[in-house]
Amino acid sequence: MENVTLKENDGVKEGVDQETVDAVREVGGKYKYGWSTDIEMEYAPKGLTPDIVRLISEKNEEPEWMTEWRLAAYDRWLTKKEPDWAMVDYPEIDFQDQYYYARPKSMIEKPKSLDDVDPKLLETYKKLGIPLKEQMVLAGVEGAEDIPAEGRKVAVDAVFDSVSVGTTFQDELKKAGVIFCSISEAIREHPELVRKYLGTVVPVSDNFYATLNSAVFSDGSFVYVPPGVRCPMELSTYFRINAENTGQFERTLIIADKGSYVSYLEGCTAPQRDESQLHAAVVEIIVEEDAEVKYSTVQNWYPGDEDGKGGIYNFVTKRADCRGDRAKVMWTQVETGSAVTWKYPSCILRGDDSQGEFYSIAIANNMQQADTGTKMIHLGKRTKSRIVSKGISAGKAQNTYRGLVSMHPKAKESRNYTQCDSLLIGSDCGAHTVPYIEVKNNSSRVEHEATTSKVDDDQMFYCRSRGMDEEEAVALVVNGFCKDVLQALPMEFAMEAQALVAISLEGSVG
Amino acid sequence: MLSIKNLHVELEDEDKKILKGVDLEVEAGKVHAIMGPNGSGKSTLSYVLSGKDGYEVTDGSATLEGNDLLDLEPEERAAAGLFLAFQYPVEIPGVGNMTFLRTAVNAQRKARGEEEMSAADFLKEIRAKAKDLKIDADMLKRPVNMGFSGGEKKRNEILQMAMLEPKMCILDETDSGLDVDAMKLVAEGVNALRNEGRGFLVITHYQRLLDHIKPDVVHIMSDGRIIKTGGPELALEVEHNGYADILAEVA
Ligand SMILES: Nc1ncnc2c1ncn2[C@@H]1O[C@H](COP(=O)(O)OP(=O)(O)OP(=O)(O)O)[C@@H](O)[C@H]1O
Numbered sequence: 081m082e083n084v085t086l087k088e089n090d091g092v093k094e095g096v097d098q099e100t101v102d103a104v105r106e107v108g109g110k111y112k113y114g115w116s117t118d119i120e121m122e123y124a125p126k127g128l129t130p131d132i133v134r135l136i137s138e139k140n141e142e143p144e145w146m147t148e149w150r151l152a153a154y155d156r157w158l159t160k161k162e163p164d165w166a167m168v169d170y171p172e173i174d175f176q177d178q179y180y181y182a183r184p185k186s187m188i189e190k191p192k193s194l195d196d197v198d199p200k201l202l203e204t205y206k207k208l209g210i211p212l213k214e215q216m217v218l219a220g221v222e223g224a225e226d227i228p229a230e231g232r233k234v235a236v237d238a239v240f241d242s243v244s245v246g247t248t249f250q251d252e253l254k255k256a257g258v259i260f261c262s263i264s265e266a267i268r269e270h271p272e273l274v275r276k277y278l279g280t281v282v283p284v285s286d287n288f289y290a291t292l293n294s295a296v297f298s299d300g301s302f303v304y305v306p307p308g309v310r311c312p313m314e315l316s317t318y319f320r321i322n323a324e325n326t327g328q329f330e331r332t333l334i335i336a337d338k339g340s341y342v343s344y345l346e347g348c349t350a351p352q353r354d355e356s357q358l359h360a361a362v363v364e365i366i367v368e369e370d371a372e373v374k375y376s377t378v379q380n381w382y383p384g385d386e387d388g389k390g391g392i393y394n395f396v397t398k399r400a401d402c403r404g405d406r407a408k409v410m411w412t413q414v415e416t417g418s419a420v421t422w423k424y425p426s427c428i429l430r431g432d433d434s435q436g437e438f439y440s441i442a443i444a445n446n447m448q449q450a451d452t453g454t455k456m457i458h459l460g461k462r463t464k465s466r467i468v469s470k471g472i473s474a475g476k477a478q479n480t481y482r483g484l485v486s487m488h489p490k491a492k493e494s495r496n497y498t499q500c501d502s503l504l505i506g507s508d509c510g511a512h513t514v515p516y517i518e519v520k521n522n523s524s525r526v527e528h529e530a531t532t533s534k535v536d537d538d539q540m541f542y543c544r545s546r547g548m549d550e551e552e553a554v555a556l557v558v559n560g561f562c563k564d565v566l567q568a569l570p571m572e573f574a575m576e577a578q579a580l581v582a583i584s585l586e587g588s589v590g
Numbered sequence: 591m592l593s594i595k596n597l598h599v600e601l602e603d604e605d606k607k608i609l610k611g612v613d614l615e616v617e618a619g620k621v622h623a624i625m626g627p628n629g630s631g632k633s634t635l636s637y638v639l640s641g642k643d644g645y646e647v648t649d650g651s652a653t654l655e656g657n658d659l660l661d662l663e664p665e666e667r668a669a670a671g672l673f674l675a676f677q678y679p680v681e682i683p684g685v686g687n688m689t690f691l692r693t694a695v696n697a698q699r700k701a702r703g704e705e706e707m708s709a710a711d712f713l714k715e716i717r718a719k720a721k722d723l724k725i726d727a728d729m730l731k732r733p734v735n736m737g738f739s740g741g742e743k744k745r746n747e748i749l750q751m752a753m754l755e756p757k758m759c760i761l762d763e764t765d766s767g768l769d770v771d772a773m774k775l776v777a778e779g780v781n782a783l784r785n786e787g788r789g790f791l792v793i794t795h796y797q798r799l800l801d802h803i804k805p806d807v808v809h810i811m812s813d814g815r816i817i818k819t820g821g822p823e824l825a826l827e828v829e830h831n832g833y834a835d836i837l838a839e840v841a
């Protein structure tokens with residue numbers, strides 16, 4: 081919880097504050113990204129058949145092997161069942177009543193200048209807070225890359241419904257040897273890398289949603305950091321669902337080769353609609369020897385209204401494989417959106433002395449349901465993992481932490497520390513903690529701490545007696561509760577996350 | 591400044607009357623002290639004035655500069671200029687002390703339609719005021735009141751008061767738990783804030799504090815009423831003889 085404006089040499093840095101409160105005021109406390117863009121879309125017909133899978137593959141101009149890979153996944157999917165063990169409850173999804181492919185028509189041919197770009201698309205990026213130059217690049221304006229950028233340097237890839245609409249700062253990254261592009265481009269331009277790694281962390285048959293994603297993913301981001309390279313800037317992807325009745329199935333593949341480092345940010349928004357929309361993403365991360373990856377998510381999909389109408393069903397499989405010795409991965413997530421969240425970013429600690437960390441804030445308000453956590457699979461010797469989970473429930477929401485820590489026989493002298501805190505606001509919500517622990521050797525140690533607390537009346541009164549209104553007071557107390565996780569986020573994201581915490585708790589008091 | 595008339599208060603949850611007709615008038619520029627036996631209702635009075643839940647006002651009124659306090663939310667009372675230094679300051683995990691204060695200062699300013707204080711001005715001011723109270727930089731960064739010693743918590747309340755510059759300050763046993771030096775610091779802090787426009791209501795059990803903060807008026811509270819009002823000499827009398835004589839006198 082750090083504040084940029086108060087940064088000083090003597091280390092007096094401070095946190096939640098005016099910016100948070102301003103952000104809340106600015107959006108009137110309502111879902112900020114609830115608008116939709118009226119853009120002419122090209123859709124594939126509804127429903128899922130081998131032909132649709134082929135069509136997606138063809139639209140992306142994929143090679144034969146990729147088409148086959150997808151079709152194999154499709155066949156597997158037909159044999160699989162939707163999982164029902166999570167503590168979430170939602171009406172049955174008709175998978176044949178969804179669009180599996182949609183893209184803005186204006187993207188079919190590249191615009192020559194800003195004037196040719198569909199202004200509505202530009203408007204969308206503006207509302208998402210993406211700087212103009214990056215808006216131009218994202219809109220595919222030829223030559224936009226050469227215009228000097230002002231301000232912060234974060235390379236952005238934006239995925240609009242099913243397609244990636246562009247990636248910024250490509251040239252600069254190229255100089256460093258980093259590949260950051262859409263996965264569809266990677267399949268075309270770097271097939272050897274994609275073939276080598278795709279599906280090796282999350283196998284095609286992993287679970288119902290991952291299998292579905294493997295068959296129909298239409299785009300997503302691809303990152304490759306070569307040996308010894310420290311990626312010179314943060315990489316960031318914005319995912320946006322716009323079209324109605326459209327599932328979004330993005331696929332992210334990140335490879336950190338030996339001794340490299342990369343920090344990757346992911347942001348998600350969707351319009352406010354009465355009908356629920358499906359989102360089933362897969363993220364695979366490969367971390368080689370001595371490499372380090374930080375993956376941060378601020379998930380702010382539309383959560384549905386107060387009565388639980390609409391919202392995104394978010395079924396996501398994210399996994400990192402620390403393949404080499406001393407590899408490190410850190411997941412940080414701020415989950416404030418979605419009607420239903422089903423998500424367990426995991427670490428396979430295969431290399432000796434490899435490390436996995438998971439920091440999570442999950443907020444569920446109104447009728448939201450969140451079932452989230454992590455899996456730490458210790459395979460290598462002296463592997464370490466750390467889990468810090470902060471669950472906040474308000475309204476009638478249910479929030480479940482589900483975690484697995486597994487120490488295999490060969491994972492000698494490994495360590496895990498888990499801290500799992502739940503905070504309740506009001507008395508109609510629930511918090512659940514479901515930790516699974518398996519230790520199959522006797523030199524490893526697993527520590528688990530869990531607490532459940534309520535936002536305390538005395539704390540509220542203390543804040544209010546100093547002049548804060550109820551919502552400011554709750555935001556302050558909750559941000560304090562989340563501090564350990566907010567601190568793990570990159571600075572810019574931490575600010576955004578603080579503001580989101582406040583926004584998503586709107587209406588939870590009083 | 592603060593005008594309390596015939597204030598009757600009982601608990602919301604149980605049938606218990608705590609304040610049974612309090613009358614009190616604190617003028618701008620004056621320091622009033624309230625003394626009284628444990629459980630006589632001093633803290634309750636301060637809570638009711640600041641708007642804490644759980645109490646029901648069954649009769650009477652309380653106004654600040656003519657505005658009805660009892661109708662306002664706690665934050666509105668704060669913005670109107672009321673401040674309570676808590677007898678038991680509350681801990682807030684994870685929220686930096688400075689963050690807390692900056693949020694509070696700006697919330698009040700906004701409520702009054704004033705400009706927010708810039709980060710730089712805020713830092714400058716809080717550093718200077720913290721220094722006067724011998725509060726070090728580390729305490730400013732630590733979470734609000736977490737792990738603070740009893741005396742540190744009380745000094746922190748005075749720091750908040752100095753930053754918020756309220757019109758009417760209520761101090762509930764700010765002296766208890768303070769060592770001799772800290773007591774002086776707190777008293778100096780209060781004296782520095784004394785001016786014509788500001789009123790003080792100082793709740794205390796001891797003459798010691800009143801040696802440093804010279805009160806204009808001293809009240810004795812017992813069983814939910816102000817039973818005697820006098821000058822500074824009344825506090826000395828309590829110090830020497832306890833409450834027995836005074837209680838007997840009014841009985
Ligand atoms: N929330 C409550 N529930 C039950 N009793 C209460 C509550 N609040 C106050 N009381 C009772 O009201 C009476 C007055 O309490 P109060 O704290 O105001 O006393 P005080 O004068 O501040 O005492 P002290 O000098 O010990 O601080 C006490 O008998 C106390 O037990």
Ligand SMILES: [Mg+2]
Nearest residue numbers: 632633634677
């Ligand atoms: Mg008291």
